[in-house]
Amino acid sequence: MTRALIDLDAIAHNTRLLARSANGSGVMAVVKADGFGHGAVEVSRTALAHGASWLGVTSLREALELRSGGITSPILMWLYAPFETLDEALINDIDVSVASVTALETLARAAERTGRTAGVHLKADTGLSRSGAVEAEWPDLLTTAVKLRDAGLIEIRAVWSHLAHAEDPADPGLRRQLAAFDRVRAAARTAGVEAPLTHLANSAAVLQLPETHFDLVRPGIALYGAEPIPGRAFGLRPAMTLESTVILTKRVGPGTGVSYGPEFVTDRETTLALVPAGYADGVPRITGNRASVAIGGVRCPIVGRVAMDQVVVDAGDSPVVAGDRVVIFGNGENGEPTVSEWAAWAGTNAHEILTGIGTRVPRVHYSVESPNETSTRSPSRPVECAEMTPS
Numbered sequence: 001m002t003r004a005l006i007d008l009d010a011i012a013h014n015t016r017l018l019a020r021s022a023n024g025s026g027v028m029a030v031v032k033a034d035g036f037g038h039g040a041v042e043v044s045r046t047a048l049a050h051g052a053s054w055l056g057v058t059s060l061r062e063a064l065e066l067r068s069g070g071i072t073s074p075i076l077m078w079l080y081a082p083f084e085t086l087d088e089a090l091i092n093d094i095d096v097s098v099a100s101v102t103a104l105e106t107l108a109r110a111a112e113r114t115g116r117t118a119g120v121h122l123k124a125d126t127g128l129s130r131s132g133a134v135e136a137e138w139p140d141l142l143t144t145a146v147k148l149r150d151a152g153l154i155e156i157r158a159v160w161s162h163l164a165h166a167e168d169p170a171d172p173g174l175r176r177q178l179a180a181f182d183r184v185r186a187a188a189r190t191a192g193v194e195a196p197l198t199h200l201a202n203s204a205a206v207l208q209l210p211e212t213h214f215d216l217v218r219p220g221i222a223l224y225g226a227e228p229i230p231g232r233a234f235g236l237r238p239a240m241t242l243e244s245t246v247i248l249t250k251r252v253g254p255g256t257g258v259s260y261g262p263e264f265v266t267d268r269e270t271t272l273a274l275v276p277a278g279y280a281d282g283v284p285r286i287t288g289n290r291a292s293v294a295i296g297g298v299r300c301p302i303v304g305r306v307a308m309d310q311v312v313v314d315a316g317d318s319p320v321v322a323g324d325r326v327v328i329f330g331n332g333e334n335g336e337p338t339v340s341e342w343a344a345w346a347g348t349n350a351h352e353i354l355t356g357i358g359t360r361v362p363r364v365h366y367s368v369e370s371p372n373e374t375s376t377r378s379p380s381r382p383v384e385c386a387e388m389t390p391s
């Protein structure tokens, strides 16, 4: 049925490519949202074996999942409420991003309770207006951080920020953010913060803005092989193939309505193929009558509405039969759509397509370079090894 094949060799290749591009800076592999849907533990292991030295996630839950998976590398988490209890972060050596005095004080209490030192990355808002302390708040944040550091409750490990738009090097907003980041780093030094690490770059910045690399870069989407800069290709390899199986075909005449609603009626005799993948699996509902899948290397359009669990595909006069493999997206090498094409069909980005793959879709990890990493995490049924390797 429907499953996601994850090519760990592609993750390895992309990590190496990003590490080369970072040119001496360290790599923090961003594995939030279950490794952008690819399986956070498996992706982390592979990235760490091929040039990454840090992992980045949003929540404590995500960070703890990595520790439960046996991962011992440094981890940074950056999204939580200041009233959340973060004792588990300290106990498990998980660094925490801090954007406010309240959060610093919460962490200090966690340090007192646990007898641990909190590893802190001070986050500046340099123009994205999401997380981070704005410049006016930075002096108070620094004063409190230095006080708690001197009390032995926190260790200031980094100063960092996040870019709003790294796709266009000439973007004036980007230049303003870089200038603001310089001021924030200068203020930190003046306050007596000798932060050992500075980090700023996301995928697009790793690939084309060396002035953003500092000590660590934080690629997300590029790790998974989607090209982050429109119109440019850096040789990344898409890691996920979303595949399914034709489970029924039928020959119908012209004038046949297909799927819910009045949205599609055949205009000729044709073969319809039923594919058990719907919006609960991550096929965006908006892509009905817009997207295509590949069956036997031939692109066939999805006709009519995408349902929760299934779509109908117009196979025309192709000799499609039940049991045929359907590639919803892949690396494009055999003519199948890529995740970037799906993003365009759905009017979104590759990130949303990848993180939208449903939890009921088994993730099948394979590697030719490191065959013992091959595994299946299946919520429904075990998958035989023989079925795993894409043909």
Ligand SMILES: *Cc1c(COP(=O)(O)O)cnc(C)c1O
Residues within 6 Å of the ligand: 030, 032, 078, 162, 201, 202, 203, 204, 218, 219, 220, 221, 222, 228
């Ligand atoms: C998601 C995220 C990244 C990765 O961004 P990409 O554009 O996917 O490379 C880096 N840093 C932070 C803070 C993020 O939230």
